[in-house]
Amino acid sequence: MQDYSVTLAYYLSHYLVDIANKKAGRILKLDAMDEGRKWLGADVLVFGSWRWWGRRSWDYIQDGNTLVEDMDRTQAFTKGLQTWSRWIDAHLVQTSTKVFFQGFSPSHLKGEEWGAPWGKTCMGETRPLNNTAAYHSQPNPQDAIVRRVLAGMAKPVYLLDITFMSQLRKDGHTTKYNGDSLGTDCTHWCVAGVPDTWNILFYAALTSQSLHM
Template identity: 80%
Template sequence: MERRDLLSATVLAVLLATGIAATTAAKTATSQRHKPRRPVPAAVSSCDVYNKGSWVADESYPLYDAASCPFVRKEFDCRRMGRPDTTYLKYRWQPTPPCSLPRFDGLKLLSTWRGKTVAFVGDSLVVNQYESLLCMLHAAAPGARTNASWASGESPSITVRFEDYGVTLVYYLSHYLVDLVHDKARRIALKLDTVDEGRNWLGADVLVFGSWRWWARKSWDYIQDGNTVVQDMDRTQAFTKGLQTWARWVDANLLQASTKVFFQGYSPNHLNGQEWGAPWGKTCVGETMPVNNTAAYHGQPNPQDAIVRRVLAGMTKPVHLLDITFMSQLRKDGHTTKYNGDIQGGDCTHWCVAGVPDTWNTVFYSVLAAGNSLRY
């Protein structure tokens, strides 16, 4: 099996794994009194690089050829899976002038991260960003020696190391950012008050978290919050409780650390064409162009956005919100649809790589680069 196929198959297996292995480690989440904190500002304080801008054609895009990247799984590699059009690869996010984003400089980032560990923690939307970043770095240093490994069991993960730079990038599967475990009766418990799996994340120099999609699914037998046990509960309430527990864990374990912490904003799907002026029942399937009239986009705010902002604002540890929602809402053309290996599929949730997640990483890079924050 080719290296990229082996890694792709393994990542897919990890994503489909239950991630529910039992753990007996002591709790690392401890309560801490929070001081109100304003959200971390955007990369350029006077510019809203997230919500004011448009997608412009750029013939220098894409930033890499996915066919040359050994780290993207086939389910995200739309060209490999037969997508015939290429226009979706040719768009760059342009903040409203005079604001702009720096060109992604993979060699500079590898040099800055020399000897560092960068960890992504979350669901398959976080994998979208993780694999995109791997490809962007690989394109910048195609001759660099790399090693890839994976782990299953208690903490499923993928690790890619750029040996010539001593840079390690890890993805940890965590659908909820709080613990999902087996009890003694082999029932699955979603524990809203513990982050025991967080012991694996300690030591990273940069952490990117993300969670929401799986909260809409019931992948547990019961929910436990302290001494309270219920079979199910309002998912928004559960998400809020879980995110608050995660926030306490971050403050308790990373407050004194130099670790830079990011939270991936809500990645929208495109299942309702009325949001961009199409007829009812239209989805992203067959779309080949972005929404070019931002004023005509009628997508509704996601309630979890306000929850995330409120929780992050109440934390003591600075956490930067990668507020990718609006720019991604305009990219109805960027999803994998049936080009994810499922010919009957209409995946309007995940994104092609190369594609929209490359811009998420360009913004990620700009935040790191702003204010000399590339220095450690």
């Protein structure tokens, strides 16, 4: 039996690209990934992004020689993801490192997304949506950006596409079980539950990829 045991490390990088602490403040550098050196030598790398791009954790954004206080977040995300893809291709294309990118972890707050009356939320939902054709929400536009960037890379990157599956789990968020009366925590998920499925899919992809190492 083949041994797939690995040593795991978690590195927090909300935006993939660097945030530098300068005299002027925290600068999100869309064209820099100096922190990426910490990832070199890994057998497996799993990336994910977009969730935090809606939150401003910087004072300025730097794009080349241009410094601005803020910009369209999807545009900034695209530039950052392109920087990440160039870094991966420059440093890992000749290595055996397996690279994965986890899809977007969606919310499921609006009941009209699954055909419920307007104003209905996921509070009180105890079952997933079984009829996939009944899901009415539009795809997240950032998902298409991720797919386009990955398709243009020299280094093969495996997309862990968990978004649509998770959108159907209107019953699976933590708020229902943690006593939060506001009921708005729809981007974190209960364990045991949806993350277990993510992990099963990742393990299947990882072991399948390992057979070809």
